[in-house]
Structure formats: structure tokens, C-alpha cells
Amino acid sequence: MRIAIASGKGGTGKTTVAVNLALALGSAQLLDCDVEEPNCNLFLGFGLEKQEDVLISFPEIDxxxxxxxxxxxxxxxxxxxxxxxxxxxxxxxxxxxxxxxxxxxxxxAISEAARSIGMIERGIDESFNIELFQGTLDISEPMASPVIRQLQEHIDDSTVAIIDSPPGTACPVIASVAEMDYCVLVTEPTPFGLNDLVLAVAVVKQLGIPFGVVINRHGVGDDGVEQYCQNEAIPVLMKIPFDRDIAVLYSKGTPFVKQMPEWGSKFREMYRDICECVSSGVGV
Missing domain, CATH: 3.30.70.20 (Alpha-Beta Plaits)
Incomplete structure (x- = not known):
């Protein structure tokens, strides 16, 4: 099962959902495809080892x-x-x-040479049985998609692979989600959140990927996102409240499922809903 966690804008809690879902499930892969600024490992603290460089060819003129x-x-x-x-x-x-x-x-007169534009790193946590792959695009390099594509070559389809996608709706996002079985769109209940959610929904619909929505910081803002999801028959998979305890844990770099076990059950329930959706073909 390949599950992408995406968002129409940055700062909605996409990485929070990806990391907590991986920890709640255990025995999973987590691939940080936000290669311009990967941050999953800020919450996991794995010892990362370099796996390979990401090379891209360019012409040399004789x-x-x-x-x-x-x-x-x-x-x-x-x-x-x-x-x-x-x-x-x-x-x-x-x-x-x-x-x-x-x-x-x-x-x-033209031959092809190769140059490095980034690298792939890997880390493992044996207690949760989580395998993390992280792609990092070199500073000043403009193209993230080749790093994302090479990173995804490490997906093991015998387990659950959770993809933390870049924010937005541009080429790196499409490279991250195009081959996924399901896409979780993380948003916030604000006018900005709704505007960018609509854009993200258009992308995943065009790609033909089943999807649902997680509303983070629920209780702030208005009910525009929920009304939109209701009108468009988009499943709301989870609502994460605007909660001080969750915010404090986040500020310390602690995934909240570690300290609030009831949320582990909620994330596992969300995963079961996703599996049911994929198996039934609903939402495509």
C-alpha cells in the first residue's frame, strides 16, 4: 500500500500526519519527498546513512x-x-x-556527462520497525523531481509506504503522488486552507487517485472546509483539534502518538478506512 500525504499549502501539518501515521502503524516505510527541506527526521531522530548520490546527465560539447x-x-x-x-x-x-x-x-559533437544534484539517506528504528528514506536536493539546484523519483525507487511494496510530499500543486507534488494508491490531503479550517485544498483536490482528481481529507487544528477558523468536503462528497478521514498538549509536543519535536496513545488507535482506524476505500474503488 502506497499512501501519499500531501497539502495544497505549507504549514498545514502534513509532516505531522505522515510521521504519526507511520509510528501508529509500525512495520512501515516513511519516505520524505519534501526534498528541498526534508524534516521528518526532526521528529524521529534516526541516525541517517547516505545511500547514494542523485545524478543527472547534461551535454558536453566537443x-x-x-x-x-x-x-x-x-x-x-x-x-x-x-x-x-x-x-x-x-x-x-x-x-x-x-x-x-x-x-x-x-x-x-555532443556527449553526456553526469553531475550530482542531491542524495538519498536511510535510517531505521527497530523499536517501531520504521524505515525512513530521505531525499535532499542540493542548495541552488532547481529540479526536485529527479531526486523524488530516485527516492521512490526504494519503496518496498510488501509493506506500507507513507510518502511525505512537498507542499503545493507543482511538478514535485505530482512526482510524489502520481504512483500512489491513495492520497491524504491535509488542510486547516481557514479561507487560505480551503483555497489551496481546492487546488490540491483538482490535481488528485486529474491523476485519478482516491483521496480523503485530514483537517488539522480543527476548531480554529470556520466551517468552510467541512462544508466543501460535504458538498463534494469528499471523506473527512480525521479531525486533529487545535489542542495545547499536541502543540507543546510538536514544539519539542515529539510525535504526539508517543505520548497520547489514543491517537495511535485513531490513526490505525484511518488506515483501515483507507484500505477499505482502495479495495472497493470508492473515491476514484
């Missing part, structure tokens, strides 16, 4: 063979190559590694 025909620049949709009157310039950080430029070069 100036002795290049005839400055400009075909490489013409085919590049990302402006990673500029054909000038006397030279060809390559901008590696704009390159998506498609290899199209080398295919169209009539002179065989």
Missing part, C-alpha cells in the same frame, strides 16, 4: 567537432543550450537530461 549548426539549441525546450555565432553555451542546471541534443547533433 568544440573540435561542433559546426555551430544550432540544432541542439533548437530542440532544447528548457533553454539549457544557447547557440552563439562563435560558440555553444551549456547551462547544466537548466538541463533535464533528456538527451535530445545529442540525438539531433549531425556531427557527433
Amino acid at each position: 568544440k573540435d567537432k561542433c559546426t555551430l549548426c544550432g540544432r541542439c539549441a533548437d530542440i532544447c525546450q528548457f533553454n539549457a543550450i544557447a547557440a552563439l555565432p562563435k560558440s555553444v553555451m551549456v547551462f547544466p542546471k537548466l538541463c533535464h537530461g533528456c538527451g535530445g541534443c545529442s540525438l539531433v547533433c549531425p556531427d557527433g
